Amino acid sequence: MDLPFKLSKFIFCALLLINSILCDTYYPVNRFAHSSVKIDNRLFILGGNTGEITSKSYELFYLDLSIPFNNTNLPWKLVDGGDLPEYIYSSTAVSDKFTIYLIGGSIKNQFYIYNIYNTTWDTPGTGIRSIFPNRRNMDGVIDEKGNIYLFGGYNVTDITKEMYLFNTVAMTFTSIVTSGDVPLQCAEYTANLLSSGAIIYIGGVEKLNESASLTFVNMNKIKLFDTYKSKWTNFTATGEDVDSRQYHTSILTPNGYIIIFGGCKLDNTSVSPNIAMLHTNTYEWTIPSNSEENSPPSIWGHTANLHSDYMIITFGFDIDAQLYNQKVYLFNITSNKWVASFNPSVIDNPTPKSKALVIGLATGGAVIALILIVAFVIVIYKKRETILRISGNNT
Numbered sequence: 542m543d544l545p546f547k548l549s550k551f552i553f554c555a556l557l558l559i560n561s562i563l564c565d566t567y568y569p570v571n572r573f574a575h576s577s578v579k580i581d582n583r584l585f586i587l588g589g590n591t592g593e594i595t596s597k598s599y600e601l602f603y604l605d606l607s608i609p610f611n612n613t614n615l616p617w618k619l620v621d622g623g624d625l626p627e628y629i630y631s632s633t634a635v636s637d638k639f640t641i642y643l644i645g646g647s648i649k650n651q652f653y654i655y656n657i658y659n660t661t662w663d664t665p666g667t668g669i670r671s672i673f674p675n676r677r678n679m680d681g682v683i684d685e686k687g688n689i690y691l692f693g694g695y696n697v698t699d700i701t702k703e704m705y706l707f708n709t710v711a712m713t714f715t716s717i718v719t720s721g722d723v724p725l726q727c728a729e730y731t732a733n734l735l736s737s738g739a740i741i742y743i744g745g746v747e748k749l750n751e752s753a754s755l756t757f758v759n760m761n762k763i764k765l766f767d768t769y770k771s772k773w774t775n776f777t778a779t780g781e782d783v784d785s786r787q788y789h790t791s792i793l794t795p796n797g798y799i800i801i802f803g804g805c806k807l808d809n810t811s812v813s814p815n816i817a818m819l820h821t822n823t824y825e826w827t828i829p830s831n832s833e834e835n836s837p838p839s840i841w842g843h844t845a846n847l848h849s850d851y852m853i854i855t856f857g858f859d860i861d862a863q864l865y866n867q868k869v870y871l872f873n874i875t876s877n878k879w880v881a882s883f884n885p886s887v888i889d890n891p892t893p894k895s896k897a898l899v900i901g902l903a904t905g906g907a908v909i910a911l912i913l914i915v916a917f918v919i920v921i922y923k924k925r926e927t928i929l930r931i932s933g934n935n936t
Contacts, residue, residue: 567602567619571865573842573858574788576634578641580657582607582885584846584853585620585636587643588629592865597628601655604855604869606848611882612869626653626662631677635689637709642689644707645676665712673705673714680732682740683709684768690740692766693727700726700748700755704766721773724764725749731791733799735821740766743801743819744786755807757785763824778819780826784812790845792852794874797821800852802872803840811839811860816872829877836879837870838862849886850875 575589583603591598601623605616625643632646641655650673654663679694687709693701702724704717730745742764746755760783763776789804789812799819804812816832819825843857843866854870873880 565618566615567600567617569600569602569617569867570598571867572598572630572856573840573865574630575842575844575856576629576632576643576646577844577846577855578634578636579606579846579848580636580638580641582848583618583657584848584855585634585641585657586844586855587634587641588625588632588646589856590630590842590865599624599628601625604853606883606885609882609884612871613881615869620660622660623655623662626664627651633679633681633691635681635683637683637687640709642681642683642707642709644673644681644689644691645679645694647677649677650675673707676701678728680730682732682734684734684738686710688768690732690734690766690768692732692740692742693724693730693745695728699751700728700746702726704771717771719766719771719773721767722764722775723773727758727764729787730758731789731801733791733793734768735793738768740768741799741821742766743791743799744789744804746787746807757787757807760785760826763819776824778824778826781814781817781828783814783817783826786812786841788841790843790854792845792847793821794847798874800845800872800874802845802852802854803837803843803857805839805841805860809841809858809860815839831876831878832872834879835881837868840866847874851880851883853883 569586570591572589572591576587578585582605584606585601585603587601589598601620603618603620605618608616610616629643629646629651632643632651634641634643636642639657641657643653645651652665652673654665675696676694679691681689681691683689689707689709691705704719706715706717725747727745727747730742733741735741744760745758747758748755761778763778765774765776767774786804786806789801791799791801793799797820799821800816802816806812814828815836816829818827818829837854839860840857841860844855846853850873852872852874857866859866871880871883
């Protein structure tokens with residue numbers, strides 16, 4: 542076999558090897574009403590309504606936050622063997638450092654636990670599942686002791702107002718008896734845990750009683766739940782006008798602001814402003830002055846997570862285009878601007894996939910070095926062959 546042909550075959554096989562190691566980008570389908578949690582440098586996406594009856598999405602995947610990227614070239618990674626036990630949407634997901642808790646959704650009392658290092662899904666005992674009733678469209682939070690608080694949401698027939706607590710250490714569900722300004726039946730709100738131990742609830746829909754119609758919660762009506770005293774308190778916000786909304790998102794910034802984004806009206810039309818900020822000390826609404834520039838379309842049913850200086854918006858339903866969305870939007874909480882690129886300011890300990898990437902790069906470098914060595918040997922061989930032929934012609 543001719544040596545150049547052998548070389549080309551070797552290079553082709555080497556490139557295939559490099560491609561299999563490094564090019565593992567996943568391309569998720571469009572969705573909304575999904576859940577998301579951030580653990581270290583990975584933003585996990587769970588479930589969601591894809592609108593496809595015959596091709597439902599069960600995959601567990603994540604956005605790699607350990608590397609820079611822009612919102613047109615996203616480093617999505619599929620978790621091998623991480624498929625969800627069933628098709629789930631409108632659930633809530635919370636996490637500690639190692640575990641994802643996926644609760645409720647789709648009008649079922651679903652409860653699944655995923656360990657990111659064992660890469661396995663577990664189901665709590667039937668006793669736990671029977672205590673927690675069917676719920677969807679609620680927002681759970683977890684405190685530093687591993688207590689998950691779950692308020693309201695829809696059951697099979699109506700909207701609810703109970704507060705449940707799941708202790709992740711003892712693996713127990715309890716219904717909390719609350720006091721104070723107990724709210725009406727409520728769902729589709731946002732919830733954020735403050736450093737004081739209070740949970741702040743914003744927006745959503747509510748009902749005066751079982752026979753009443755759904756109405757919006759006024760965005761100036763702020764509900765706080767004291768997790769130490771199991772007591773409700775109401776506060777009245779001031780400042781800029783913010784449309785009431787449902788299916789919106791919120792994040793809590795390190796300097797004490799809650800940033801809400803998106804959502805829709807009862808008829809699923811757009812709300813204004815698209816983004817607003819509530820100071821948790823003064824309870825005053827403000828609208829970032831630069832927030833309309835490069836702003837995303839009006840969307841609802843998305844998720845929002847904070848990492849470094851970025852609020853990361855994923856998927857959702859695009860009201861303007863009337864399409865399920867597959868895009869990611871980035872809001873820099875330092876400059877209060879929508880940006881196209883993500884640049885992590887701190888490099889944390891590499892995740893398992895990040896370590897795999899390092900190994901892949903090292904392997905790829907070794908393969909390339911081997912190719913160069915082989916090429917060098919061939920050049921020397923061809924020169925030697927030419928010299929021998931010339932020498933043979935002169936005899």
